[in-house]
Amino acid sequence: MSEYDLREYQGLEEVVGPIFIIRGIHSVGYNQLVEITDSEGRYRIGLTLEVGQGYAVVQVLGGTAGLSLGNCRVRFRGRPLTIGVSEEMLGRVFNGLGEPLDNLPAPLAEEMADVNGLTINPTARDYPRNIIETGLSAIDVMNTLVRGQKLPIFSGSGLPHNTIAAQIARQARVRGESFCIVFAAMGVKYDTARFFLRGFEESGVLERVAVFLSLADSPSIERLMTPRVALTCAEFLAFRKNMHVLVIMTDMANYCEALRELSTIRGEIPARKGYPGYLYSDLASLYERAGMVKDLAGSITQLPILTMPNDDITHPIPDLTGFITEGQIVLERELSVRGIYPPIAGLPSLSRLMKDNIGKGLTREDHPALAAQLFSCYAHVKDIRALAAIVGEEELAPLDHLYLQFGESFERDFLCQGVDQRRSLEESLDLGWEILSLLPREELVRISEEMLGKYYRGKDER
Amino acid sequence: MAEVVGRVYRVSGPVVEVEEAWSLSMLEVVEVGNLHLVGEVVHLKTGHAFVQVYEDTTSLKPGDPVYSNHEPLSVELGPGLLGSIFDGVQRPLQLIREKQGMAIARGIHLPPLERTRRWEFAPVASAGQQAGPGAIIGEVQETGLVRHLIMVPPGLSGRLVWVAPPGDYTVEDKIAVLDTGQGQVPLRLFQRWPVRRSRPYQRKIEPNEPLLTGQRVIDTLFPLAKGGSVAVPGGFGTGKTVVQHQMARWSDADIVVFVGCGERGNEMTDVLLSFPSLVDPRQGRPLMERTILVANTSNMPVAAREASIYTGITLAEYYRDMGYHVALMADSTSRWAEALRELSGRLEEMPLEEGFPAYLPSRLAEFYERAGAVRNLNGRSGSISIIASVSPPGGDFSEPVTAHTKRFIRAFWALDRELANARHYPAISWTESYSEYLEDVQNWWHEKISPEWLSLRYAIMEILQKEQKLMQVVKLIGPDVLPPSQRLILETAELFKNAFLQQNAFEPVDAFTSPKKQLLMLKAIMRFHEKAEMAVKNGLAVSRIRQLPIYQKLLRMKTNYPEDALDRLEEFLKEFETAFQQEEF
Numbered sequence A: 001m002s003e004y005d006l007r008e009y010q011g012l013e014e015v016v017g018p019i020f021i022i023r024g025i026h027s028v029g030y031n032q033l034v035e036i037t038d039s040e041g042r043y044r045i046g047l048t049l050e051v052g053q054g055y056a057v058v059q060v061l062g063g064t065a066g067l068s069l070g071n072c073r074v075r076f077r078g079r080p081l082t083i084g085v086s087e088e089m090l091g092r093v094f095n096g097l098g099e100p101l102d103n104l105p106a107p108l109a110e111e112m113a114d115v116n117g118l119t120i121n122p123t124a125r126d127y128p129r130n131i132i133e134t135g136l137s138a139i140d141v142m143n144t145l146v147r148g149q150k151l152p153i154f155s156g157s158g159l160p161h162n163t164i165a166a167q168i169a170r171q172a173r174v175r176g177e178s179f180c181i182v183f184a185a186m187g188v189k190y191d192t193a194r195f196f197l198r199g200f201e202e203s204g205v206l207e208r209v210a211v212f213l214s215l216a217d218s219p220s221i222e223r224l225m226t227p228r229v230a231l232t233c234a235e236f237l238a239f240r241k242n243m244h245v246l247v248i249m250t251d252m253a254n255y256c257e258a259l260r261e262l263s264t265i266r267g268e269i270p271a272r273k274g275y276p277g278y279l280y281s282d283l284a285s286l287y288e289r290a291g292m293v294k295d296l297a298g299s300i301t302q303l304p305i306l307t308m309p310n311d312d313i314t315h316p317i318p319d320l321t322g323f324i325t326e327g328q329i330v331l332e333r334e335l336s337v338r339g340i341y342p343p344i345a346g347l348p349s350l351s352r353l354m355k356d357n358i359g360k361g362l363t364r365e366d367h368p369a370l371a372a373q374l375f376s377c378y379a380h381v382k383d384i385r386a387l388a389a390i391v392g393e394e395e396l397a398p399l400d401h402l403y404l405q406f407g408e409s410f411e412r413d414f415l416c417q418g419v420d421q422r423r424s425l426e427e428s429l430d431l432g433w434e435i436l437s438l439l440p441r442e443e444l445v446r447i448s449e450e451m452l453g454k455y456y457r458g459k460d461e462r
Numbered sequence B: 001m002a003e004v005v006g007r008v009y010r011v012s013g014p015v016v017e018v019e020e021a022w023s024l025s026m027l028e029v030v031e032v033g034n035l036h037l038v039g040e041v042v043h044l045k046t047g048h049a050f051v052q053v054y055e056d057t058t059s060l061k062p063g064d065p066v067y068s069n070h071e072p073l074s075v076e077l078g079p080g081l082l083g084s085i086f087d088g089v090q091r092p093l094q095l096i097r098e099k100q101g102m103a104i105a106r107g108i109h110l111p112p113l114e115r116t117r118r119w120e121f122a123p124v125a126s127a128g129q130q131a132g133p134g135a136i137i138g139e140v141q142e143t144g145l146v147r148h149l150i151m152v153p154p155g156l157s158g159r160l161v162w163v164a165p166p167g168d169y170t171v172e173d174k175i176a177v178l179d180t181g182q183g184q185v186p187l188r189l190f191q192r193w194p195v196r197r198s199r200p201y202q203r204k205i206e207p208n209e210p211l212l213t214g215q216r217v218i219d220t221l222f223p224l225a226k227g228g229s230v231a232v233p234g235g236f237g238t239g240k241t242v243v244q245h246q247m248a249r250w251s252d253a254d255i256v257v258f259v260g261c262g263e264r265g266n267e268m269t270d271v272l273l274s275f276p277s278l279v280d281p282r283q284g285r286p287l288m289e290r291t292i293l294v295a296n297t298s299n300m301p302v303a304a305r306e307a308s309i310y311t312g313i314t315l316a317e318y319y320r321d322m323g324y325h326v327a328l329m330a331d332s333t334s335r336w337a338e339a340l341r342e343l344s345g346r347l348e349e350m351p352l353e354e355g356f357p358a359y360l361p362s363r364l365a366e367f368y369e370r371a372g373a374v375r376n377l378n379g380r381s382g383s384i385s386i387i388a389s390v391s392p393p394g395g396d397f398s399e400p401v402t403a404h405t406k407r408f409i410r411a412f413w414a415l416d417r418e419l420a421n422a423r424h425y426p427a428i429s430w431t432e433s434y435s436e437y438l439e440d441v442q443n444w445w446h447e448k449i450s451p452e453w454l455s456l457r458y459a460i461m462e463i464l465q466k467e468q469k470l471m472q473v474v475k476l477i478g479p480d481v482l483p484p485s486q487r488l489i490l491e492t493a494e495l496f497k498n499a500f501l502q503q504n505a506f507e508p509v510d511a512f513t514s515p516k517k518q519l520l521m522l523k524a525i526m527r528f529h530e531k532a533e534m535a536v537k538n539g540l541a542v543s544r545i546r547q548l549p550i551y552q553k554l555l556r557m558k559t560n561y562p563e564d565a566l567d568r569l570e571e572f573l574k575e576f577e578t579a580f581q582q583e584e585f
Ligand SMILES: Nc1ncnc2c1ncn2[C@@H]1O[C@H](COP(=O)(O)OP(=O)(O)O)[C@@H](O)[C@H]1O
Pocket: A323, A351, A352, A353, A355, B234, B235, B236, B237, B238, B239, B240, B241, B242, B243, B425, B426, B427, B503, B504, B505, B506
C-alpha cells in the first residue's frame, strides 16, 4: 500500500460544489482518503466517491472554497478515513472531522478507527433490555426508552426539542447509573451548541461529554462526516471501554440536506423531493450503529433530533428515519402553543422496544395495560374534540364530557412537567391511574378486572 | 481456483465496471479484487461487464483482478438449513461470528452448510430402481420437527446403481449413484440451485386449506390460504413486523423462511434470541427447529439485499419439493425494490416513477409467481405462502411498489395509521383489507369447525360496514340523532373491535387463538347482538349496554378463556338466554 504515499498530483480537471474531478492518476481506490493542499498551503481532506481508469471523483470534506484548478496538490492515502480515538476525548470539543476546537492538543490516540464503523453481525447483537428512566412521564410511561435504543425526536422549528434532549441527557438513569455523552451538532447555529454546552457545564457533566461541532458556518459537506466521526468515538467508548454512551445528534435534517446537495451535484436520479434513493440506506448506516453487543458491557443509545420540514411527518427525512429507528418521540406544535411542556404528542409517538421491557418483574405489572389504555382513551378524546368542534360542546353526551375532562387532565397534569422536574416511574404510573380514574370503570376495556380492582380509583369504587 | 476474467475499470458504490470481460455472461458470479468480493454480472456492454457487488467496495481500484468460475448465483440445499441464519447470499452468519467476532468482515468465503457435521441417513430407495427428478432417495431427521427428504435434483433421472446403507454422513458424502444413460452421477446429501430460477414442479393446484395464523382478524376476516400471497402495507410503526413475527411463531406452516430485507438488526436478534425458547403450539418443539432466517439488515450491503429475496424463496421451494407447507415472510419488499432502484441508478438505466426501473413490476410478478400450492415432481404436494410487508413512503398506498404489488397478490392486509396510533393492534383495517381466499378456505372451516363460519363472518362484516356509514353521520351531528337500533350497531361494532379484532401479541393467552375459539367468540358476539336488538326494541336504553355484566364478560373472553378452557366458553354462550331477562328496563 505504500505506493500511494509517494505520489503527489498537481492540478484538477473540474471543481463543482464540494466535489472535484482529477485525471491522470494511477490506481486509486474507492472510498479512500485524499489529502489536498491549496495554493495558500491550506490543508483539507476528502474521499473518493468514484474511481475509474485514470480519474477519480473526490468529495472535499472541508469544502472547495479557495481551491483552484492549477495550484493544488493532491495525495491519495490508500486507506479509508480513520480517526484516532481515546477515552481522553471525553471533556473535549472537536470540529465535525474530529480535530480539536478547544486550543488543546489532540488527545493521544489509543486506536485508529474507520469512521464508517463496523457492520455488526446480527447474531452478535444483544437485545436491549434495561429501561432508562428519563423522569418525563410522557416518555417513561408511554414511550419507554431502553438502553441501546435509537429513539429520535421529531420536532419542528421553534419547538423545544433541545430543551427536552438536554433534560433527558441530564436526568437519564438506569438503576442509578448515568451515561457519558457524545454530542454531534450538524449545521445548527452556535446558540444551539452553546445551549447544550452550558447545560452540560451547569449540571457538572462536561468532563463526561465529547462534543463534535459542525456548525452552520462550516462547509455543508463536513456534516456528512460529523455523525460518523461522533459515532466512531461512541463505539470506542461503548465497545472498547465498556461505557454506556448516549449519543445526541442534531439536526439530522441538515445532514440529509447536505446529502441531497451532494447527490444533486453528481446528477443522480432522485427518489422523493430531490433526496437520493439511497437516503434510507445512508441513514441506516448511522442509526444502526446504536445497540448492544453480546458479551460486552457497554451500549450506544441514540437520540437523534430532526426538525420536520413544515411539520410534515410524511416528509422523506422523518419518514425514512421512522422506518429505521426504534420508534419516535413526536413534538406537537398545538400543545406547545398552549404552553404544555414537554409537548410530546400522545398518539404518533412510539417506543418499539417498550413492549419487551415493561410489566411484571421489569417495571410494574400494570404498566403495559395502563399505557395501552391511556393511548386508546386519548385517541377517543381526539374524536370527541373533533365532534365537539362541529356540534358544540353542549350537545355532547355526559360520557363525552368525561372524556374531554380526561383529555385536559392528560395534557395539563400528566404530560406537563417542569424543565427540571424529575418524576420517578412510580409517580408517573400513579399519576396515569389518577387521570384514568376520571373515566367510568367500564370504559377501561384494555385493563383486566384484576388490575382495575387493584389500581382504579374512580368514583364508583369509593 | 477461479481464473482471472477481467480487470476493474470503474467503481461507483456497489457497482463495478469490469473491462476485458468478453468471457463473462449475464448473471454469473464473479469475485472482485484481492479480497475476492462476491458479485454478480448484471449488464454487459462492448467488452465491459457491470457487476453488482454483495460486499462493501471500499478500496477496490481500477486494474484489480476479477475472477470467475462461470457459475450463476446459487444456494446450497441440504440438511442444516433449519435453525440457521444466513446473509443475503447465504453466508452463514453464526459461523462468521464464531470465526470473526462481532463485525462482518469482507471477503469471507465459508460454505453455507457445515461440512463436518454428520447426519443420520436412512435410505428409502434401493439400487436398481428408476428415479426421476425429485424422487426420494432417503431421509434425514434434520430437527426434532422436520424430516428432511433427500431428493434427486431436478433435471436428472435414470437408474439408481448404488444407494448408501443407513449411517452417518456429511453433506458432501456420496449417498447414491444415478446412471442417467449419459454417465454415472453421484448424489450427495446436498444439492445446489441457482437462486434466480424457480425450482420446477408438475403443476399448480388450487389452494384450499387456510394457513392458520392464530390471529383473529386474519383467520376470521381476511384468511390466507396455504399457497397464497398476501401483502402487508403500512407506514412506519403500524405493525408490519409484528404481524410477520406472529405468523412466524403461530402459523401452522411446516417450515418458516423469514427474510429480513433491509430492516433492523435488532429485529433479527429478537427472533434469534426468542425462537429457540418458544415452542411450536402443535408439537411442543422449539420454533427455531422449523425456521430459517435470511438477514440483510439495513446496514448490510445493498446489492445483497436485492439477492436476499431470491435466496429466501429458493430455500422455500426446496422444502416445498419435499411436500411441506412453507411460509415465507419478506420484511420488507420495499427495501428490496429500493435496492433494485439504487442499482439501476448506478447502471444509469432510464427510470420510471419515483426513480424505480421499468422492470420493477415484472420482477415483482416473477417473485410472487414462485408462491403457490403445487403438485411436485415426485407427486407430493406442497405449498409456499408469501407474506410480504410493503413500506410505502409516507404511508401512501398509491406509490409504485404497493400499487404494483397489488396486481400479484390475492390478499391485502392494509395497516391503518389511526388504528396504530390508538394502539388498536393488529392495525389491520377492516375497510381497506381484503382476501380472495375466502371461498377457497370455506370448506375447510365448514368441515373442521362449523358450517356457520362464512355466514357469521359476513354478518359481522355487515355490521362493520353499517357502522362505517353511520360514523360518517355521527362525525357530523353526533350519535344522539340515531335511532336506538342504529346506535346498537355502533355498540356491537365497538364491542367486536375491542373484544375480537384487537389482539395483543405480547399477552400470552391473547397472542394465539385457535379456529375453534375464534368461532365461539364470534358466535358469542353475534348472539349478543341478536339478544340486545330484542332488548332495545323492548325499551332497553342503549347507553346502558356497556354496563351490562355480559358486555364486560364478552370484552374479556379473549383472555378469560384460554385454549384449554373452551368448554367453559361454550357454557358461557348459554348465558345469553338469561342475560337480558334479568335486566329491568
Ligand atoms: N399485535 C400487536 N400487539 C401489541 N403491540 C403491537 C402489535 N403490533 C404492533 N405492536 C406495537 O407496534 C410497534 C410497531 O410495530 P412494528 O411491527 O415494528 O411496525 P412496522 O414494522 O410496521 O414498522 C411494536 O413495537 C409494538 O409496540
